[in-house]
Amino acid sequence: MKPTITLILFLSTLVALGQPSNSNAEIERDYKVSGEVLEKGSNQPLEYASVSFLDVNGNVAAGGITDLDGLYSIKVPAGTYTVQFDFISFKTFTLTNQVIDKNTKLPTVYLEIDAESLEEVVVRAETTEVQIRLDKKIYNIGKDLTTAGATVSDALNNVPSVTVDVEGNIALRGNDNVRILINGRPSALAGFGSTDALRQLPAEAIERVEVITSPSARYDAEGTAGILNIVLRKDKTLGLNGSIITNAGFPWSAGINGNVNLRTKKFNIFNTTGYRYRESPGNAFFENRYFSQNRENPLVQEDRDYDRVGRNFNSNLGMEYFLNERSSITASGFIRIGNDDDVTTNITNEFNRDNQLAVTTSRVELEGEEDNNYQLALNYRNKFNNQGHELTADFQYEISDETESADILERLNFPNVTNLPSEIVTTVEDQTEYLAQIDYVLPIGENAQFEAGYRGNFQETITDFSVLDEVATSGAFIKNDSLSNIFTFEQNVNALYTQYGNKFGKFSFLLGLRMETTALKGDVSAEDIGSTSDEFELTFDKDYVGLFPTVNLIYELGERENITLGYNRRINRPRFWFLNPFPSRSSEANIFQGNPGLDPAYASAFDLGYLKRWDKITLTSSLYYQYETDSFERIQEDTGQLTPNGIPIIRTLPINLSTNQRIGFEAGILYNPAKWLRFNGSFNFFRFSTEGEFNGIDYGADNTSWFARGSVKVSLPAKIDWQTNAFYRGPRNNAQTESEGILSFNLAFSKDLFNDNATIGFNVRDLFNSRKRRSFTETETFTSESEFQWRERSFNLSFTYRFNQKKQRQRNGREGGFEDEGFEG
Numbered sequence: 001m002k003p004t005i006t007l008i009l010f011l012s013t014l015v016a017l018g019q020p021s022n023s024n025a026e027i028e029r030d031y032k033v034s035g036e037v038l039e040k041g042s043n044q045p046l047e048y049a050s051v052s053f054l055d056v057n058g059n060v061a062a063g064g065i066t067d068l069d070g071l072y073s074i075k076v077p078a079g080t081y082t083v084q085f086d087f088i089s090f091k092t093f094t095l096t097n098q099v100i101d102k103n104t105k106l107p108t109v110y111l112e113i114d115a116e117s118l119e120e121v122v123v124r125a126e127t128t129e130v131q132i133r134l135d136k137k138i139y140n141i142g143k144d145l146t147t148a149g150a151t152v153s154d155a156l157n158n159v160p161s162v163t164v165d166v167e168g169n170i171a172l173r174g175n176d177n178v179r180i181l182i183n184g185r186p187s188a189l190a191g192f193g194s195t196d197a198l199r200q201l202p203a204e205a206i207e208r209v210e211v212i213t214s215p216s217a218r219y220d221a222e223g224t225a226g227i228l229n230i231v232l233r234k235d236k237t238l239g240l241n242g243s244i245i246t247n248a249g250f251p252w253s254a255g256i257n258g259n260v261n262l263r264t265k266k267f268n269i270f271n272t273t274g275y276r277y278r279e280s281p282g283n284a285f286f287e288n289r290y291f292s293q294n295r296e297n298p299l300v301q302e303d304r305d306y307d308r309v310g311r312n313f314n315s316n317l318g319m320e321y322f323l324n325e326r327s328s329i330t331a332s333g334f335i336r337i338g339n340d341d342d343v344t345t346n347i348t349n350e351f352n353r354d355n356q357l358a359v360t361t362s363r364v365e366l367e368g369e370e371d372n373n374y375q376l377a378l379n380y381r382n383k384f385n386n387q388g389h390e391l392t393a394d395f396q397y398e399i400s401d402e403t404e405s406a407d408i409l410e411r412l413n414f415p416n417v418t419n420l421p422s423e424i425v426t427t428v429e430d431q432t433e434y435l436a437q438i439d440y441v442l443p444i445g446e447n448a449q450f451e452a453g454y455r456g457n458f459q460e461t462i463t464d465f466s467v468l469d470e471v472a473t474s475g476a477f478i479k480n481d482s483l484s485n486i487f488t489f490e491q492n493v494n495a496l497y498t499q500y501g502n503k504f505g506k507f508s509f510l511l512g513l514r515m516e517t518t519a520l521k522g523d524v525s526a527e528d529i530g531s532t533s534d535e536f537e538l539t540f541d542k543d544y545v546g547l548f549p550t551v552n553l554i555y556e557l558g559e560r561e562n563i564t565l566g567y568n569r570r571i572n573r574p575r576f577w578f579l580n581p582f583p584s585r586s587s588e589a590n591i592f593q594g595n596p597g598l599d600p601a602y603a604s605a606f607d608l609g610y611l612k613r614w615d616k617i618t619l620t621s622s623l624y625y626q627y628e629t630d631s632f633e634r635i636q637e638d639t640g641q642l643t644p645n646g647i648p649i650i651r652t653l654p655i656n657l658s659t660n661q662r663i664g665f666e667a668g669i670l671y672n673p674a675k676w677l678r679f680n681g682s683f684n685f686f687r688f689s690t691e692g693e694f695n696g697i698d699y700g701a702d703n704t705s706w707f708a709r710g711s712v713k714v715s716l717p718a719k720i721d722w723q724t725n726a727f728y729r730g731p732r733n734n735a736q737t738e739s740e741g742i743l744s745f746n747l748a749f750s751k752d753l754f755n756d757n758a759t760i761g762f763n764v765r766d767l768f769n770s771r772k773r774r775s776f777t778e779t780e781t782f783t784s785e786s787e788f789q790w791r792e793r794s795f796n797l798s799f800t801y802r803f804n805q806k807k808q809r810q811r812n813g814r815e816g817g818f819e820d821e822g823f824e825g
Contacts, residue, residue, distance in 0.1 A: 034073040034386060035106035037066050037085055045070025046111060049087040053100075055079060064446065073387045075446055076100050085109050136212040136229075137161075137620070152206060152230065154765070159209050160620075160668045160682035162228065163707055163729060172213065172225040173624065173664055174686045174705060174732075177572045177601075177632075179223025182230050185396060185435060186457065207231045213624065214552055214566025214607045217497040217512025218439070218451065221548040224570045224603035224628055232272070232316065239263060241804035249796035253278040266322055273315040282306035284788040290648060291781055297350035297358045300589075300647060306790075307343040312336070318377075326383035331376075338371035350647070360414035367406040374399050388443045396435040403428050421470040424477060427584075428464040433457070447503035451512075455495045461576050463487045465584060481527035483583065489576040490521040499550070506556040516571070518544040522579050522596055536581035540596050546571055560613035565606075572601040572632065578654045589647040591639075595654050603628035603660075621667040631660035633690065633699060636736060638781040648782070657692030657699060676715040683708045690735065697780075699735035706730040719752040739775040744768070754801075761798045769793040 037049045051072050052063040061081065064074040083095040083106065090111040098106070137160075157164040163171045172178040210229040212219065219227055242260035247253070255276030262269045286302040318332025343366055350359040375398045383390045404427040410420040439453035466484045468477040499512030524538040551567040580594040605626040612619045634654050641649045664686030671679040685706040692699055707729040714722045725746040732739050748763035769792060777784040 029078045030075045031078060031100050032073055032103045033076045033100060033106060034071070034104075036108045037070045037072070037087070038108060038110050039090075040110040040112040043110075046087050046090070049085060049090075049111065052084045052086070053081040054084060055081060067388055069386075071386045073385075085111060087111050136210050136215075138208055138210050155206055156209065156228070156230075157727065158709070158711070158725060159211065160709070161211050161213070161666060161684060162209075170228070172211070172228065173662075173666065173684060174688070174707070175225035175626075175662065177223055178225040179220070179227045180230070181227060183232060184229055185394070185437075186433070213622070214564075214568050214605065215550065215570075216510055216552060216568075217499040217514040217548070217550045218453065220455065220457075220493070220495060221514055221516055221546065221569070221571045222573060224572045224601060224605070224626065224631075226570075226605075239804060241802075243800060243802040245798060245800045247796055247798035249794055251279045251281055251792065251794055253794070253796070268320040268322075269318070270320075271315070271317045273317075275313045276310075278310045278312075280306070280308040280310065280791045282308070282788075282790045282792065285786065287785045288650075289783045292648075295648075296646075297352050299351040299355065301349045301351075303347045303349075305345045307345075309341045311339045313338075326385075328381050330379040330381075333377075334373070334375040336371075336373040338369065340367075340369040340371070342367040342369070348647075357414065359412070361420070362411050362413055364409045365406050366409070367404060369402065369404045371402045372400065388441060388449065390441050392439045394435075394437045396433075398431075398433045398435075400431040401429070419473045421472060423470060423480075424468040426464075426466045426468075428466075429461065431459065431461045433459040447508075449501045450498075451500070452498040453496075455493075455497075457491075457493045457495075459491045461489045463489075463576070463580065465582065479527075485524055485526035485580075485582040487576070487580040487582070488521075488523045488525075489579065490519070491573070491576075492519040493517070508554045508556075510550075510552040512550040514548040514550070516546050516548065518542075518546070518571075518573060518600070520544075520573070520579075522576070524580065524582060526582065536596050538581060538596070540579075542599075544600060546602070562611050564609040564611075566609075567604070567606050570603045570605060572603070572628075574598040574600065574632070574654070578632070583651070589643055590650050590652070592652045597656075598632070598654060599630055599656055601628055601630045601632055601656070601660075603631075616672050618670040619667070620669075621665070623665050624663070626660075626662040628660040628662070629658070630656040631658075631690065631692075633657045633692070633734070635694060635699060636777060636779060636784075637695075638779070650782070650784075655692075655694050657690055657694075659691050660688060662686060662688035678713045680711040680713075681709065701733065701735040703733045705732035719756075721750045723748045723750075736779060737775050737777040739773060742771060742773065744771040757802050759798075759800045761800070763796050763798075764793065765796070766791075766793045 033053075035051075037046045037051070038044065039046055045066070045068070047066055047068045047070060049066045049070070049072075050063065051065065051074060053061050053074070053076050055061045061079065062074055062076040064072055066072045078101050079099075081098050081100060083098050085093045085095075093109055093111055095106060095109070098104075153164055153170070156162050156170060161173055163174070169176055170178055170180065208231045210227075210231065212227040212229060213225075215221075215227050240260070240262045242258065244256070244258045246256045248255075253276070255274060255278075257272070257274035257276075259272040260270070283306065284302075284304040286300075286304075288300045288302075290298045290300070292298070314334070314336040316332065316334045318330060320328050320330040322328045343364065346363040346365070348359075348361045348363065349357060352358045375396065377396045378394065380393045381390065382392075404425075406425045407422065408425065409422045412418040412420055435455070435457050437453065437455040440451065442450045444450055464486045467480040469480045470477050493516055495514060495516040497512060497514040499510060501508065501510035503509075520540070520542045522540045529538060546569075548569045548571070549567075550569075551565075553565040554562055555564075556562045574595075577592075578594050578598055579596045581596050583591040583593040603626050605624065607622055607624045609620070609622040611621075632654050634652050636650055636652050639649045639651045643649060664684060666682065666684040668682035669679070671681075673679075683706070685704075687702070687704045689702045690700055707727070709725065709727045711723065711725045716722060725748075727742075727744050729742045731741045745767040746763065746765050747767050748761060750759055750761035752759050772787055772789045774787045775785075777786075
């Protein structure tokens with residue numbers, strides 16, 4: 001009851017603060033001057049345009065910048081001024097002889113693009129543009145030629161600081177504990193903490209990606225590496241506009257994606273709908289050597305082939321209704337339907353101590369997966385004035401149901417041919433999530449701002465795992481009660497936050513504090529709990545309270561140069577599959593088992609950044625350090641058990657290690673030496689050390705690794721563009737496994753047609769078919785050498801047609817705004 005009363009009082013306070021003041025007092029001889037700055041032609045607001053008031057001697061008497069709606073409100077001493085409006089790559093505009101002797105609203109200013117400087121200081125939509133904020137870096141990935149026909153997961157692999165490995169796992173600065181948000185909040189689009197769904201969404205749906213390595217208190221504290229916020233497209237241009245994108249490729253793939261937007265003065269309707277079919281052939285090889293003298297066949301080789309077929313439909317429909325000039329309500333619905341069929345063929349060869357073939361078996365896994373996600377969201381936004389005073393409220397409801405069914409057929413092929421008992425494995429997963437948030441922003445004076453809010457996130461996941469074993473080879477099946485189980489997991493997070501920011505000359509700061517309470521509950525029900533209950537607690541109920549301070553500082557060395565410093569404390573909560581103590585099998589001899597004894601990991605992170613812009617070059621760099629306690633680590637160990645075929649069973653188990661320290665440096669450069677040539681490159685070097693032991697084994701390790709990416713884009717005659725991307729991920733290791741470096745190239749061409757209303761493109765991903773993960777694992781009882789390729793080299797042809805929508809041009813300022821993000825907590 002007490003938390004409820006506290007919440008009511010807190011929200012009542014916010015609403016009370018939000019009431020307009022009745023005071024009309026003005027500071028003597030200082031008057032408020034307001035207005036609006038828009039882009040000429042499109043009438044889109046220009047955020048971060050500078051407004052300067054010059055006295056008769058040409059000195060700046062007052063000034064400020066526009067907000068995300070292109071609005072400004074500046075206190076100016078009484079006098080006569082020339083008002084100057086500036087924005088990067090736009091022509092300067094002035095209003096002369098403006099007499100300020102009372103509160104004044106200046107006429108709307110329309111800035112025109114400076115064609116001569118455009119190619120020199122603006123990175124066009126075909127490449128990645130970076131913007132630096134107090135708490136984030138914003139990458140407008142735009143129309144990257146190499147991602148046509150690709151997925152969101154593929155597009156993220158082109159964003160500096162981000163890596164996507166061959167299995168689709170996403171990491172930020174080499175750390176895979178990254179929080180992924182869609183439009184500022186957790187979403188079914190991001191797969192409720194899994195990244196699989198990002199492989200099903202088209203890259204064309206993305207407007208920008210925000211890399212938040214030093215999140216402010218407004219964002220939730222989850223993710224020790226930081227946050228990736230994927231902002232989807234929603235046009236704001238008046239009238240009807242949109243585009244249709246079709247593509248086809250090999251290995252066989254095809255897709256169509258359309259987005260349409262209808263904007264009037266009273267409402268804005270937006271929809272993105274797409275369907276895609278994709279075949280993803282892959283392969284893997286494993287070679288395990290066992291040291292036990294009791295093993296007749298110490299060498300085991302596994303050769304796997306993957307044949308995957310994915311069919312996905314997704315649609316996002318919403319409408320924003322403008323109650324008045326300052327208030328709006330937005331309602332949106334999202335649906336994603338997936339239907340996949342996968343065939344995994346595994347050939348296992350066992351060799352005796354004389355390296356002679358002793359046994360050959362085949363294992364074919366026929367897997368079908370149906371995955372449905374549904375999301376409803378409501379947003380209310382009220383602007384009390386044009387100075388940034390606003391209140392927003394959001395509610396989101398999501399449900400997800402996923403069914404995986406696998407028929408596993410096994411046969412002995414050598415020394416004789418015999419059918420082995422098969423099994424049927426079924427996993428049914430149902431998830432429900434509610435999310436509610438309220439945010440209040442109050443500007444104080446000219447440069448200061450206070451913000452506070454609440455967020456509640458309530459999630460339940462029920463996983464029904466069932467294994468049916470064939471009786472001999474009779475065709476009759478019985479339930480395996482030692483593996484079948486139902487795992488119910490609940491996670492409820494309540495958070496309150498507040499933050500305050502201000503600017504003094506060239507120095508700005510943003511200080512915040514967030515409090516989060518976490519309740520984790522888990523329960524396993526099974527017919528035969530066996531030895532699992534001896535090792536793990538099958539029912540748990542844990543509560544955590546954490547305080548998470550944030551500090552973000554920025555100092556402007558010049559108009560195009562600044563230094564940033566950030567500190568934040570983060571939490572890494574174990575996912576539900578990390579907590580389920582019953583084993584699940586990736587193959588007969590390899591199992592994954594959760595650990596309900598896992599506790600959250602906590603990290604403190606520091607980030608020192610530097611940005612410098614020249615006429616043709618933009619340089620960004622960061623030095624970062626992170627110290628994490630109770631960090632997660634997956635270990636592999638021999639269970640001492642054997643399969644029916646006599647192969648040792650290896651278990652992968654997540655544990656809390658003692659500490660994990662990470663230090664690194666990254667740099668990125670954008671270089672436009674000529675109108676027809678653009679370079680984009682980034683480099684990230686990091687070192688981390690892990691300390692800790694488990695079951696008497698020391699799992700401490702030191703690792704130094706790095707990755708780099710580069711992109712070159714050449715504009716050829718006849719409106720033809722050529723782009724080449726290269727990516728290299730350096731070698732890395734942990735306590736047990738060493739992985740080799742990976743080098744891959746992407747190549748793309750495009751040509752504009754029909755007065756720039758259409759574009760045809762062709763690209764090749766993984767040009768040399770080299771994107772393979774090679775690793776070596778060594779323990780006291782076995783070694784394992786492996787090679788894995790998720791998807792082979794692919795070719796893609798795409799066609800885009802735009803109606804009432806010219807080929808977009810990115811520019812500094814506007815795309816970095818928050819208007820389309822929803823709430824960010």
